Amino acid sequence: MNKVLLMGQANVGKSVFFNRLAGANVTVSNYPGTSVDFDKGRMLLEGKHVDLIDVPGTFSLQPKDRAEEVAVKMLEQEKDTVVICVIDASKVERGLYLALEIIERGYPVIVALNMWDTAKNAKVKTDVKKLEQILGVPVVPTVATTSEGFKELVSRMREAAPVAIEEITKSVGGDKSETHN
Amino acid sequence: MEKKLSEMKYEEEGIVKEIREGLKDKIAGMGIREGRGIKMMTKQPIKGPAVVAVDRANTSIGLGLADKIIVEVGK
Incomplete structure (x- = not known):
């Protein structure tokens, strides 16, 4: 693994995340053919430098506009x-x-429940375990603005492994056909 | 009473009753699905987008889309 993609819906704090993880080593580049920017930087992962890419926010992988198309394409190319899938902890x-x-x-994913503090204040609780x-x-759970949870996040990135979607539907007691709705 | 999402008034609340076929996947990522509570936050003039609140999140949605979502409202 030599690349880390930061993905998430709009306004969940991906870019703050990015700046935290990449530190001052940030370069900004332009994705060819579109007006949509993405940021690329490097982060230290277990003593190794890896590329960190800040993907434009997308609601889903069925793109509705140009920016979302870029996001999906970037995922498909890598x-x-x-x-790292960043989720707003109050909009889980x-x-x-x-x-x-x-x-x-089929991507290995690690989920960050960001803005954990805001969710807590709004009395939204998630059973993380x-x-x-x-x-x-x-x-x-993370708070990107204060770096809370980042140590755990980085140290657990190696645990991210592909999971069969059938396993997940099984663990919530549904069958595959119900997921496509 | 049922009405289109696009017909909802400012600050009106309701439950999503029906989403036109083929659209469900498109807007599920925004948290809009059948059975969900939804509230009209703002409507822009001249057929501009509407802002709706679902799951504590404000989302803007085009009127064309909003035409294809049926909402059950009180009263």
């Missing part, structure tokens, strides 16, 4: 990659939709 259901789509495509059990991928 094969040897780990995806919406975020899980995208996370499940990425998992379904349970969610981890269901998804079979690491789930880490």
Whole structure:
């Protein structure tokens, strides 16, 4: 694995995430053919420098506009990659939709429940352990603005492994046909 | 009473009753699905997009899309 993709819906804090993980080593580049920017940087992972890419926010992998198309294309081009799926901790259901789509495509995923502090203030609680059990991928609560949870996130990135979507539907007691609705 | 999402008034709330076939996948990522509570936050003039709140999140949605979503509203 030599690349890390930061994916998530719009306004979940991906870019703050990016700046935290990449530090000051940021370069900005332009994706050819579109007006949509993405950021690329490097982060230190277990003593190794790896590329970190800040993908434009997308609601789902069925693109509705140009920016989302870019996001999906970037995901499809990168094969040897780990995806950090950033979810707004107070809007978990919406975020899980995208996370499940990425998992379904066979990528190793680690889920960050970002803005954990805001969710807490709004009295939204998520059973992280349970969610981890269901998804079979690491789930880490984070607060990107203060770096809370980042140590755990980075140290658990190696646990990210592809999970068969059937396993997830089985663990919530559904069958495959119900997921496509 | 049922009405189109696009016909909802400012601050009106309802439950999503029906989404036109083929559209479900498209908007599921925004958290809009049947059975979900939905609230009209703002409507822009001259057929501009509407802003709706679902799951504590505000999402803007085009009126064309909003035409194809049926909402059950109180009263």
